[in-house]
Amino acid sequence: MRSARAAGPRRAVSLRWKISAVIAAVSILVAAALSVIVHVTYARRQADDARRLQAERVELLLREYRRSGQAVFGGRLDDPALPPDLRAAVRGGAVATALRRTGEGTFVWAAAGVDGRVLSLRSDYRHRLDDLAALDRVLLLGSAAVVACGGLAGIAIGARLSRRLRRAAAAASRVTAGDRTVRVGAAVGGRSHDEAAELAHAVDAMAEALQARLEAERRVTADIAHELRTPLTGLTTAAELLPPGRMTELVQGRIRVLRALVEDVLEVARLDTATERPELSDIALGRFVSRRATALAPGAHVRVRTDTVVATDPRRLERILANLLANAVRHGAEPVTVEVDGTRIAVHDRGPGFPGDLLRDGPARFRKGGDRTTGGHGLGLTIAAGQAAVLGARLTFANPPGGGALATLDLPPARPCPA
Structure with missing residues (x-):
């Protein structure tokens, strides 16, 4: 039985939420990466298509200009708004295209050199940008749906695994408590061999x-x-x-x-064997402890703060009390005090205190070490702890700051003692 007083366990984050968070994070990264790739690819393809179409249009204008000598269908000769780099690129009769953004908007240009002059055509690129924005909205909605589905799938998977592990932990705790009929494999259940x-x-x-x-x-x-x-x-x-x-x-x-x-x-x-069963009966705990402690250790001081009626096994309770008092008298020092407060019995002596290994690991049979175990076999406290477990009580050991050794027995809840 563990007796050292430890801080309460930190609240652990459920495995279900950890798995859900990981799957959601991966879903976000995948959705973002795919959205960026689709956006960039579609935008590049739109630009290439617009420039190719504009080049075909300017070649058609160029043939009409050579036939009629006039710029038709929106074409212009030596347009002052033509980008300088595009004007330089068409010298010598070449055809070139460009996509430019200005304060007026985004336009796709095409130009061709003819007879020492530059024939150019400008078209609005706005409708293609609107198509790209519509695609971005679709990608955003799709990404949100992917993340939501991934998160829900993560919660479902994590919940199933967490539920199985919790059942396994509960079954393992019952095995630790001495239940030999429990099997962790049966508690986990499921057909999957994971x-x-x-x-x-x-x-x-x-x-x-x-x-x-x-x-x-x-x-x-x-x-x-x-x-x-x-x-x-x-x-x-x-x-x-x-x-x-x-x-x-x-x-x-x-x-x-x-x-x-x-x-x-x-x-x-x-x-x-964990087969011992208590024979319960109602007793007034304060009066019971006062009579037994006086008989077992005449020099002990008994204080009853609150007397209560408890349903317990008197024989086993007397055995626990006798072993605790014998340990205090044999290995401790006077004064030995026994205090009853509700369902709690505390036995305190002024000796050197319990050894560290007992506080850390609980009582162990035939273990010697420290001043309190000299000359003993370690069976008294072991029996007290075992009998406490049969009664469903909790027996703890501590060395209080004021010195000495303190053994505390907490019995199951009881009802007030009638006056």
Whole structure:
């Protein structure tokens, strides 16, 4: 059970919105690139067509001029508005075209040299620009439709993947909580054999392997503890037959310690099976803790801020309280205080505090380290955490700023205690 107090998790951005944003961004880039390409290509083709058509017209004017000696059909001789570069390009009888933009608008020119003079023709380019603007509007609407469809497709794809991953995470959490019937692959569902399905099957395989290993370890531990009961019974009987004396007392004391250790190991093995069920009954928590704490640790100070009636298992709750008080008395320092506030029970001592690995990883069996675990086996807090899980309670450990060690048990919600 994790006990260190950590900051709340940062709110993660949903995978659905990340995928949607990426697809929308790609759609915008593709639509913009295609629109630019189509615009440039169409504009260039329009200009080429206009210049070719204007060149054909000026050649027709040139033939009429040679036949009649006059400029007809809008043609002009030596037009002063003719661009200088176009005038220079037609010297020697050549034909040239140009597209020019002026303050009056955009025009397409064609000119040809004849008899030392320049015959030119100017046509308005406005209608072609109107066609290009209409094309731009169509491209804009098409791009918006592409981006909208891409965004909706991204939302749909991302929502499906996100939904499957959330189901996988929920199933994995249930597996972590000890539910052996849950399979992540079944929770993910779907007929597609994609990465999400592969991940789910890999998690299931890992969970089954870990469960098999834990089950094997639990069976070995339980078998060893059961096998030790028989010789312990014989040792206890033999020790009672020894003559009174100091050595007899030492042997009997060690046998009692060994018997208590074997019983603790058996209890841990039972809690590991995750099959333990509480026998609930209504108790007044403040009065219950006051009586039990006084009996278990006579030197402890008990304060009841708010008394409530809770539905819990008295035997398991007493076991948790006994282990927490024993840990505080054995490894802490006086004064030891027990405070009841609603459904919360806090056991505080003034010792050196819990070791860092316990705050980081929670209690672990047979782990020693730091002043608080010297001489112990790590089973007391492990059993307390396991019994708390059976009760649906939350047991946390902390070293308060004022010093010492603080163990807090939060039971499920309760109703006020009647006066």
